[in-house]
Amino acid sequence: MLRKLPALAALSLLVACSQPASDETGTAADANIETPEMTLIDRALQISAPTAEQRPLTIEQLGRTRTDEYAWLRDDNWQEVMRDPSVLQADIRAHLEAENAYYNAVMSPTEALQERIFQEIRGRIREDDSSVPERDGEFEYYTRFREGGQYPVFARRPVDPASPEEDAEQILLDGDVEADGIEYLDFGTIAHSPDHRYLAWSVDTRGSEYYEIRIRDLTTGEDIATLTDESTGDFAWANDSSTLFWVWRDANGRSKRVYRQDRGAADSELVYDEPDDGFFVNVGNTAGDTYVVISTSGHTTSEVRLIDANNPASDPILVSARETDVEYSLTETGDGFYILTNLDGAVDFQVMRAPIDAPQRENWETVIDHRPGTLVTSLLGFRDWMVRVEREDALPRIIVRHLESGEEHTIAFAEEAYSLGVDAGFEFATDTMRFSYESPSTPEETYDYDMATRERELRKRQEIPSGHDPADYVVRRIMAPAHDGEQIPVTLLYHRDTPVDGTAPLMLYGYGSYGITIPAAFRVTPLSLVDRGMIYAIAHIRGSQARGYGWYLDGKLENKINTFRDFVSAGEALVAQGFTSRGNMVAYGGSAGGLLVGAAINLQPDLFAGAIAAVPFVDVINTMSDPTLPLTPPEWPEWGNPIEDPEAYDTIAEYSPYDNIEAIDYPHVLATAGLTDPRVTYWEPAKWTARLRATRADNGLTLMRTNMGAGHGGASGRFDSLRETAENWAFALMTVGLADAEVAELSTAAAE
The missing domain is CATH 2.130.10.120 (Prolyl oligopeptidase, N-terminal domain)
Known part of the structure; x- marks a missing residue:
């Protein structure tokens, strides 16, 4: 119904109907007088935001004191919430739902625009696409999607069929069938046995990243066993096609043990138990299938053990004992x-x-x-x-x-x-x-x-499918000068008709942690921004390995501030070189990239019109001080240990977005969260947005959208996830003024 209404009517209806979840979490939208000259931002600012209750908690640590007025948003029973979201504390749920209601009210006028962007992106995806088959012995294996399907279908065909009947496709695993009746589905490892008779596969149905490992007999199509529901999703076959090695995740969400188990056995045997909470555990196979590999690693330290794949009961062989930073x-x-x-x-x-x-x-x-x-x-x-x-x-x-x-x-x-x-x-x-x-x-x-x-x-x-001509677009690589003289690579994509005269709005994307390097790859999603006149830029900042491993070392631990300053420097260079103008950019990043966004808008808020922080790691000092969280001990080598190291505490405190919010003007902000996210827990964006809204000197937008049935990656279906992207893009276009005319056009068309 609402999508058929003109924008003003849709907004007015939501304003009238929105109700607060409780008196503690804010008020409903106010009914204010609107005029046709008002922009989408102006109208959004007429809607009252939730106000989270402040319950100050004083924390003494290493002779330092900090106050956290929103610590109550962290459910003490968070481990159980990851497995069963229904047990979330009532006052926390009320606040998250109030934030979602406010977000929906603000973004309601852009619903038709969101739908148009979603259909554009979907139109660039061949819905019945398939991978290039990969041969393994007598079969070739591949993945495909069906028209309208949300999840992949895993299948195989004989390489040299003896008859047309034998050439028929065999569906090994149908994602759409497995997803029927559930809200979330994510496949982990999917691997056929060496003799091609069995399929082992791991699946997460909550978004918490606890995976079941199931075994299917491909001769009958029947599932014959479920080995565990506490795995990381990681497993490997031995060459006997009977033995599997799988990784167990503990109650705090950490990969800790490797078990050996026969596909038909009820019991498993412990093969390896990692004593260090700071190390991750993985299993795999060598390229020639000579060994099963047990890999353990911190962020900068690794250790490998090998098990004879032809003798899976044998003891692991240690290749080289771990040595810090090797x-x-x-x-x-x-x-x-x-x-x-x-x-x-x-x-x-x-x-x-x-x-x-x-x-x-x-x-x-x-x-x-x-x-x-x-x-x-x-x-x-x-x-x-x-x-x-x-x-x-x-x-x-x-x-x-x-x-x-x-x-x-x-x-x-x-x-x-x-x-x-x-x-x-x-x-x-x-x-x-x-x-x-x-x-x-x-x-x-x-x-x-x-x-x-x-x-x-x-x-x-x-x-x-909707058509694409690479000649319609320009790809550039520039080098942006950093604050200390380093040169930061920046990749640019824009439409050939977009003026490069400083007037174009621009989205600046970055990540910059763990040595992860964002590639200059093709993505169908940014084209919906680029085709509307935005420039899309990727800043290859320190903390990645874009310019070598030293580029990573210069963006971690005591050097972490370089990551955020590089991002700001990239934005300033894009202004100086005439691609855009100050205050005409949208900062965008997710997870540790959300930390990047949060830190950047604290450093140079006037550089940006808007900021999108997806599942952002913004409460760094508190998270790195909580050793019960899944990723805290493993990530001390990346960020430092503020529990024991005063210098690490001070370094993190210098940039942690939550701890550096000031009473200044900020860009419009959108944060997203996943209730069952074990990587960046939901309370980080919830606390950050609550404090930002309460502290900022201006009346700019501070929005948060929580997916109440998903984790770190958001919605699991391929089209559902595109809808979340379309919402983000609508927010970005709204903040730089590119959405108003299009929303008006869509509203007029709907009214007619």
């Missing part, structure tokens, strides 16, 4: 293990080799020396080949090495900014490697590459 990983080839490591001060990593049957540290020998500024990001192993991916000045490249001769060659690409992906596939004894290429304007292209002949075969080009 990282290594193993890739199997027909020539032995190749080890990617920063051993001996190789900041940007070197490549070493060890025999398959003697992989211990004392047997490592250098194959490719460390080259400062050239970061080796990954290795792929084959029987006769080793492939490595490198990055220099934020651009990747692929190097192929023939193991017998040692000869190498590079696969070259021409665009100014682009992204590459590599895939070893299932086959080990092959000359074919698969890679993908894309840029912000060029949809993904998937190639099979013959490493011997150096010929590439295009297997798939991402189809944009």
Whole structure:
């Protein structure tokens, strides 16, 4: 009904109907007089926001004192809430629901715009899309979607069918069927057994990241076992097609143990128990399936154990004992293990080799020396080949090495900014490697590459059903000067008709933590902004590895402030170089990128018109001081330990967004949250928005939208998640003034 009403009528109806969840969490929207000249922002500011009750809690820590007036929003029973959201404390639920009601009232006039953006994005996605099949023995495996389907279908076909009947597709797992009747569904690992008879798969139905592991007999299509409902979703098959190794998640949400279990057995056997709460545990298989791998790691320290995949009952072999700030990983080839490591001060990593049957540290020998500024990001192993991916000045490249001769060659690409992906596939004894290429304007292209002949075969080009011409867009790479003289790479995408004269609004996206580097990749979602005249920019700031591992080290711990200052510097450079103007930008980031947004608007609030912080990590000092939370001990090497280290406390306190809110003018802010999010708990954005709204000197918008049935990634269905993006984009367009005319046009059309 409301979508058929003109914008003013829709807003007025919501204003009249909205009611406060309680007297403590705010009031309903006020009925105010509106005029046709009012902008969407003006109208939104007529609506009263919830006011969270302040219950000051004084915290003494390392001789320092802080007061947290919104600490009550953290449910003491949060572990149980992750598993059963219905047990959330009543006053907390009332506040979150009041925030959602306020958000809905503010954004109601943009509902038709949200729907248009959603349909645009959906129109760029081939709904019955499928992956390029990957061969494994007698079958080729692939993933596809059906028209209108929310979830993937996992399937296979025979490679050489003896008859047309045998050529029929076999559906292994149907996501739409599994999702029937439930609100949330996320698949973890999905892997067929080496003999192709069984399928093991992990699934989370709450958003809490506790996964069940189920076994399906592919000859009958029947599920024959559920091994656990307390896994991380990570598991690996042994070569007997009977034994699985899986990772257990404890009550605090941490990966702690590896169990060995027969697919038909009720009981499991403990194989490995990680004693350090700061380490993550994973399992996998080597490329040639010689070993099952148990990997344990902190953010900058790693350790590997190997179990003979042909003798799964054997004890794990320790490759090299953990050493603080030393990282290594193993890739199997027909020539032995190749080890990617920063051993001996190789900041940007070197490549070493060890025999398959003697992989211990004392047997490592250098194959490719460390080259400062050239970061080796990954290795792929084959029987006769080793492939490595490198990055220099934020651009990747692929190097192929023939193991017998040692000869190498590079696969070259021409665009100014682009992204590459590599895939070893299932086959080990092959000359074919698969890679993908894309840029912000060029949809993904998937190639099979013959490493011997150096010929590439295009297997798939991402189809944009609604039409897309890369020539309509401009991709640029600029270097922005940082406060200390460093040069920050910034990738730009804009429509060729957008004027580059300082008048265009701009969205500045960033992340900048954990060494994660945001690629210059093709995404269908930003096009809805770009086609409306916005410039979309990605700041490759410190804290990532865009310019090498040192770029990461310069954006963590005591250097963390560089991440936020780089983001601000990137925005200022875009103004100085005439791409946009001050106060005409929207800052956007999620998770640790939400921390980036929160810190940036504290540093330079007038640079931005709006800010979108998705599931933002904004309560840093409190979270890093709570060792019961899932990610706190593992992340002390990233942020510092403010429980024991006064310098770490002071460093975090200097930038923590929640602790640095001031009585100043801020941009319009939208924060999002997931009630069952174990990574960034819901109370972080809830507390941040409550304090920001109560403290800011202006009357700008402070909105929060909580998904009451999802976790860190938001809605799980592919179309449901696009609706959340459409809402974010509508907010962004509203804050820079690009939504008003379009909303008026849609309202007029609806009225007629």
